[in-house]
Amino acid sequence: MLLNILDNLTIGIILLDDMFRVKYLNEYIRKLMDREKVENLTGIGKTFGELLQCKNTELEVECGTEKSCKSCDVNIFLKKVLKSDSLDEEELVSITNQMKFKFDGNFEIKGKKIILEKEEYVQLEVYEVTKIKELERDLLEKAKTELKLNTILNTTEDLVFYLDSEGRIQYLNTAYANFIGKPYSEILGKKELDFFPAEMAIKCLSNNEQALTKGDYFEEEKFGDNWFSTFKGRVELENNEVGILAMIRDITKYKEMGFELEEKAYKDSLTGLYNRNFYEDKLRMLYLENIETPCSLMVLDIDNFKSINDTYGHISGDEVLKKLSSILKICIRKDDYLIRMGGDEICILIFSEISAAQDIAERIFKNLEKLRELEQADKVAFTVSIGVVEKKGYESLDNLCERADKALYSAKESGKSKFIIN
Structure with missing residues (x-):
């Protein structure tokens, strides 16, 4: 044998x-x-x-x-x-x-x-020897490739790490070690939950499971003052080992650039309010996403605004628009939307019952009255009229705006400087 x-x-x-x-x-x-x-x-x-x-x-x-x-x-x-x-x-x-x-x-x-x-x-x-040399050559080439790859990964600012199927960290680059704030030896073999707060650790466990069982995980989120994009994907190694390759990138500067571009695209340069582009591109979608939520709409404009421009000039007219915008910003709630539709027409979208819109309208008139009392006599005094409506069922945004315009027209016809609920 x-x-x-x-x-x-x-x-x-x-x-x-x-x-x-x-x-x-x-x-x-x-x-x-x-x-x-x-x-x-x-x-x-x-x-x-x-x-x-x-x-x-x-x-x-x-x-x-x-x-x-x-x-x-x-x-x-x-x-x-x-x-x-x-x-x-x-x-x-x-x-x-x-x-x-x-x-x-x-x-x-x-x-x-x-x-x-x-x-x-x-x-x-x-x-x-031929077979041995071939094996040695293959191992050498693999080592060179791994060394080159490791050098690249350790020079990138992205956080790169590899988790086994149990979620233990088996590889990490220098950026990830610096982010954790511990030496390699104290990170290898540990899990993400060993280094992050409980809430974040639970999220890590959830997206690890998604990467392993349901496909790649990707998300952009804010931690503190910075924005990060997180990618986790399932990988299968040569030895049939299954794990997760993860990369986290600080995208704060790109987000800020995006915010700046969005600011220019969707904000009115004179008043700082959202503009018509925002209404068409964003607000319509937002309205549809919240179609089941109670919603009210206010449409207002400045009484006799054309006369103000003709009498005092367009610079004075612009100053009036700025003052009104400042008043409106302090009267609305955090989740309400202020949009300058054009000229002196402004709408306010409120995801709430009509009573919330009525409270806002009353605050607007109260603060405008204070403004007139505090300003000197040589300043241009102005008033506004407001139309207020509440969404009915699955009513479209365009139809809601049309009804609000009619309410505004009624306020104008009945003496101006007032709000009417339709």
Whole structure:
């Protein structure tokens, strides 16, 4: 049974006695060399050097000539193996100090002394160097690639890390270590929940599960004063290991640029209120998303605004618009929307019952009255009229605006400087 095992190995096994005579060759060696001559040499007192000469007649050259005698090289090697004294009192003992030498340029041999039934033997293991070199080359290329990749990952400002299927951190780059504020050794093998507050840790567990079972996870969110984008994706490694590759990027400056562009696109430069573009692009969608929520709309304009412009000039008219906008901003609630539709027409969208809109209208008139009392006589005094409506069922925003315009017209017709609820 043991011989069958040895014959099926993918390395060569040669057993020599203390005189370096061949006692055993496994099937790998028999296939490697001339089988007929090998069979004739085995067990009949021929040395390993003579076995090599069966393969190449140049090996018959004696020592001391210009050519190197490989059989002598072999004998030197074998003697070094036998002289090793690092043996245990076992029936079969491996030598820890193994010698190596090249064999026909394509193979490498390792030798070790063994004890069989108190007799010393040399066991040779023959490895095909070509395969070993290919493996070493592949490993070297892989190491170079990993080194290059690691260098790239450690120079990026993005936080990059790898989690195993249990959520333990198995790789992290320098940026992630700096973000956590601990050395690598204190982070590797730990979980995200070991470093983050409970609320954030629960979110990490949730998005890890999503990445592993439902597909990639991506989100933009704000922590403190900064905005971050988080990506987590499932990866399968060569050893069939499943894990999560994660990257977190600080996108604060991009968000701020986006906010600035949005500010220019959707804000009125004179008053700082939202403009008509916001109404068309954002407010319509917002209205539909909250179609089940109670909603009220106010539409107002400045009484006799054309006369103010004609009498005092457009600069004074602009000042009136600015003052009105300032008053409106302090009268509405945090979640209400102020939009300058054009000219002096302004609408206020309120996601609440009509009573909230009525309270806002009353605050507007109260604060405008205070403004007139405080301002000097040479300042342009102005009043406003307001139309207020409440959404009915699944009424469209356009229809709601149309009804609010009618309410505003009624306020104008009934004397101005008032609000009417329709």
